[in-house]
Amino acid sequence: MAHERSPLRLVPSLSVAHEGGGATGPGALGAVEVLPGQVRAALMSGAGSVHERAEARFDPAAGPGAVDAALAEVAGLLVAGAPVGVGVAAAGVVDPAAGLVVEVNEAPALRGYPVGRRLEALVGVPVRVEHRARVQVLGDRWFGPGRGRRSFASVSTGEVLGVGILYAGEVVAPPGGRSGAHMTVSASGRRCTCGRRGCWKTVATTRWLRERAEELGLGGDVSLGALVGAPGNAAEKLVAEYAENVALGLATVQQLFACGLFVLHGEAREGGEPFRALIEEQLRADVLGGGEPVRVEMSEAAVDDVALLGAAGLVLSAR
Missing domain, CATH: 3.30.420.40 (ATPase, nucleotide binding domain)
Known part of the structure; x- marks a missing residue:
């Protein structure tokens, strides 16, 4: 992902998924939030409705293997939903271009963690990574008051x-x-x-x-x-x-x-x-x-969904 970005646009091939349970099918958006000690994931429609959720915990003081295991635990949900892409809202200092969590003071396990590369290998679709506080503006842009x-x-x-x-x-x-x-x-x-x-x-x-x-x-x-x-x-x-x-x-x-x-x-x-x-x-x-x-x-978004909506917005904002 280059540092110079083109204006945000809706990817034409994306469609709004149905509102039923189970896998959302074509047009689904994958959203992941990475926090100290916790990984949350969701399958969402193009309209921002959350269809399914999963979460896993890890020891924030452990090594990167603990984060690997947590990602693998939630990746099954994403694989089953076949999203067009996955957005990641990550805590700490983030390098979006490299898909890295550079550092999180409260979680040594996340220092230098290549979350983008790991998720791409697990899910098999493009992954974009951004700081969770910054990325939530995309949730508001696509699904909230910023539309x-x-x-x-x-x-x-x-x-x-x-x-x-x-x-x-x-x-x-x-x-x-x-x-x-x-x-x-x-x-x-x-x-x-x-x-x-x-x-x-x-x-x-x-x-x-x-x-x-x-x-x-x-x-x-x-x-x-x-x-x-x-x-x-x-x-x-x-x-x-x-x-x-x-x-x-x-x-x-x-x-x-x-x-x-x-x-x-x-x-x-x-x-x-x-x-x-x-x-x-x-x-x-x-x-x-x-x-x-x-x-x-x-x-108007539920507190627990703010970062996930932003992560879904990363997918919608892809070139």
Whole structure:
């Protein structure tokens, strides 16, 4: 896969599969998500409906043989469904051109793992690999709020933070690029897990929300959903602060790429319309004028399907 990419297009030979159970037949899409210790796979229709699922676990501290075994376990589902291709949404640092998972801090077993080559050998169809936070924008582009748009952003929130950007019809995925969690938003901010200070991740994830809630006397085991609408000024202020922190990183993305639309996934959905409105209001206040007004929308996809939909979108976006 070359680094320079042509505009995304629907492959003409793909057709929408039937909605029954069992193998989906011609036109089916294979989708795989690779996480530390877990591999998830699905057969999907060209319309984004999940027909069948499989998953397997492996010891993230083991060697690559453990990942091989997990892939082989889920590959049977894909082989039976005869997909036209397989897309892989992988955690960590990814080299899409080589089909490699370069490194995942929490999973030494995935370091340098050639997931693309392994899956091609198992399934016998073309495989494309991309970072899971970046690839989810393709799920929104083909199956969600981004349909018909050539530029917008898809945002992961919660324990994992990241942004996937579609710009002028192409996923912004330069070699060595990341998903934005470690962009600096405060030079003197908190120490991040990467060793640097002030990363966006340090103020806009579930970990920060729980730590801040404990500091405010709200308890350390809280959820965004429980905080929204909870009585008391402390909860209200915390929700507003969290929304401001999420918008802080998105404002930088908007300034650079003029996305116009941001689709929120993950924990943000627990906050519902009040949380969405707070982020949109803050984002509009933070960015300069010009261009279309910034909009923020919530994803309608089930949390567990976001990365799989993006992986299916990789197949649809193949040349």
